[in-house]
Amino acid sequence: MGASLDTPAECPLCSLPTSELVTLKCKHRFCRRCIEALWSKSPDGPYECPLSRCSEHLRPHLDSPVFQNHSLVPPTKDISSWRCLEHQEIKRIYCRQCAVCVCMVCTVIGSHCGHLCISIKEAERELRLQQTEEKLNSRLEDLTQMKEASTVVLDEAQMSVRQQYAAIREALDEEEQVALGCVKKEEGRVLGGLEEKLAHLRSVLESTQRSLHILEGLADTRGDNHIGDQAFIVSRCHGELRGAVPGARRTTKKKSPIGNVVSFKPLSACADGCVPSLDANTAHPRLQLSNNNRTVTYSDTQQPYTDHVTRFSSFPQVLASSALQGGPWYWEVKVSADEGRWKVGVCEGQIERKGQKDSSRLGCNPYSWCLACDKNRVEALHDKVSEPVAVDGLQKVGVLLNFEEGVLSFFNVAPGGSLALMHSYHHSFAGPVFPAFSV
Secondary structure, eight states, X not given: OOBOTTSOOBOTTTSSBOSXXXXXXXXXXXXXXXXXHHHTTSTTOOOOOTTTHHHHHHHHHHHOGGGXXXXXXXXXXXXXXXXXXXXXXXXXXXXXXXXEEEOHHHHHTSTTTTSOEEEHHHHHHHHHHHHHHHXXXXXXXXXXXXHHHHHHHHHHHHHHHHHHHHHHHHHHHHHHHHHHHHHHHHHHHHHHHHHHHHHHHHHHHHHHHHHXXXXXXXXXXXXXXXXXXXHHHHHXXXXXXXXXXXXXXXXXXXXXXXXXXEEEEXXXXXXOOOOOOBOTTTSOTTEEEOTTSOOEEEOSSOOOOOOOTTSOSSSOEEEBSSOBOSSOXXXXXXXXXXXSEEEEEEEETTOOOSSSSGGGSTTSSTTEEEEEEXXXXXXXXXXXXXXXXXXXXXXXXXXXXXXXXXXXXXXXEOTTSOEEEEEEEEOOOOSOEEEEEEO
């Protein structure tokens, strides 16, 4: 292919007889205007023969000993699509105007002569940049749409939040006014009550002082035999004072030959101050209650109780009528460690009342705790787990129940009123509990 010295003078670029013949070093001949037009595409060179590129690339593999062991094989890829159908040259130029790849001959004398053309590498770089730009523009458009949609959603959310908080503020203002009204009303009630109590206390104090003066005068004129009357009057007045002071501990004495509940003393000043009684509907038929339901005694004869779903049917046990919660709470029980059997403790309302199962027996299930005595042996009992308690001269048991701290403690109350801790249970009480007793 191409015109050499031994072939007719035909230009391989235009396929016409050569005009102003030019012979290159490789002996290939071209029209002057064809070769100059080709080389003008690369003003800075290199100026090469378009027909010698393949042979020049192949020559080292044929001549140099270094490449002689290389195996030359036919191309494995069909490159016919990269050849110009008109000139059979490899398409190495990209025509921007027509947006197609062409051969160099097409740009010189072919249909793309005079068009704006660049190398395929430049075209590839421009195409990649164009594709990247299109992707970025598409992504930018997507993000812009997302931003606009998000802005609409956020605006709606802000509006909703403003409306909700406006409603909350309005409701809070209303609740504040209602609460302030309640506080004002309670303030009047409490202050009015305190004024009444203060007036009563002043009256009692004046009466006490007058009584003291009278007793002092009687003692001076009649002798010391009136000291006893003076003490009686002071004791009585002192009792009245204790009953009038808020939060003072109330004491209700009870008597029992076996040792039962004798007093209940709320420890918290905010408690209602009432002394709970025993619930006759829970008492075992062998347990006899006093008229005020604050003393219980074991009897050999069965009591004429009516059948009730909350009554203990098998074990001689009884619960208090009121459940305790909040607190803290403290109460005392007179007992005797030298004779009889008794249990003092608390239980949850779910303790079973019927049958001889452990689920119905104080200290033998997960929802009851007690201090138990069998003659001279005292033990703490919960869920059938027994822990011995060493104590001498036990006459009164103090029980402290603190819901907030989750502590149930049993104390030995000395005759002088001092307390000695015997045992404590730590448990998070989920609900109210009942003071519980067994004799």
